[in-house]
Amino acid sequence: MQGEYHGEYKVPGGKLVVVDLGVSDGVLCDVRVAGDFFLEPDEALDAINQALEGAPADTDARGLAARIEAALPAGAVLFGFTAESVGVAVRRAVAQATDWNDYDWQIIHEGPQPPALHMALDEVLTTEVAAGRRPPTLRVWEWDRPAVIIGSFQSLRNEVDPAGAEKHGVTVVRRISGGGAMFAEPGNTITYSLCVPASLVQGLTFAESYAYLDDWVLAALGDMGINAWYKPLNDIATDAGKIAGAAQKRVVAGDGAVLHHVTMSYDIDADKMVEVLRIGKEKLSDKGTRSAKKRVDPLRRQTGLPRAEVIDRMIASFRARYGGTDGTVTDEELARARQLAGGKFSSREWLTRVP
Structure with a gap:
């Protein structure tokens, strides 16, 4: 599995999470998370992206969420989305889901x-x-x-x-x-x-x-x-x-x-x-x-x-x-x-x- 992928996930009752990423040698790379959610502090977005870099491409949403949660700075606030919803967006990207x-x-x-x-x-x-x-x-x-x-x-x-x-x-x-x-x-x-x-x-x-x-x-x-x-x-x-x-x-x-x-x-x-x-x-x-x-x-x-x-x-x-x-x-x-x-x-x- 090689290439570039795009995935979106609208959190039920929440916000849209968008992920663009590559897959190289079976792991995630060049991960870019975006969306209309709210996140504090600003540097938490970089932490999320970095947490996903190098993750095996077949990691499930909960496994990806665990990586994100471990990397978030203390006191980070995610509003309108969760670490697991980012994981779901990644899974949808890799699976080439439609919208x-x-x-x-x-x-x-x-x-x-x-x-x-x-x-x-x-x-x-x-x-x-x-x-x-x-x-x-x-x-x-x-x-x-x-x-x-x-x-x-x-x-x-x-x-x-x-x-x-x-x-x-x-x-x-x-x-x-x-x-x-x-x-x-x-x-x-x-x-x-x-x-x-x-x-x-x-x-x-x-x-x-x-x-x-x-x-x-x-x-x-x-x-x-x-x-x-x-x-x-x-x-x-x-x-x-x-x-x-x-x-x-x-x-x-x-x-x-x-x-x-x-x-x-x-x-x-x-x-x-x-x-x-x-x-x-x-x-x-x-x-x-x-x-x-x-x-x-x-x-x-x-x-x-x-x-x-x-x-x-x-x-x-x-x-x-x-x-x-x-x-x-x-x-x-x-x-x-x-x-x-x-x-x-x-x-x-x-x-x-x-x-």
């Missing part, structure tokens, strides 16, 4: 569709991005009926009360990503998917990629007056409570791609949710709350805005940061998705693969 602004994004927001079709569209569109036949895509969902979406590895009988689902006309489907069960209703939920090339999260750990791909929506919520933050591993929270949960699936075919989808509660019916979902005491215990109804705080109450306006503002915020043109699911993609929806995602075998 959000390297792509011509497509934004899809179409009419209501059945739950099984949404599951299938996620699989098809992410596969198309991996194959290079589709640009990176932000897709905002609309639901045509109430649904529970369980994670790929969840037990159906442990998560869903069949009597409650039948009583409220709730369709139960299983998605291809891991994570927990989500309760969705038309008009009460905001769900979106990011289908992105694997290179966008290159150099990031699995956990770091969640925060990285959630950062834009935190900014969008901030523009609406909501102080939101990423809560590891896959929640978005505010002072009033959790408002969203995320899940991911990696596609290794082609050049690789990542599906990152998020369900946000706009105006959840908490009474109905607890009748449909079997939310156990163990699950609640690590959330610091005794009531399932208190776990999710709807966006309607926090923003005071109509759901459609919240979505419009989210999309506008995304465009302001990364651009994006209006797009649609192609006829070929839709045909493949419908086939998957009517087969795999509607089959009892898939739904009960973890009984």
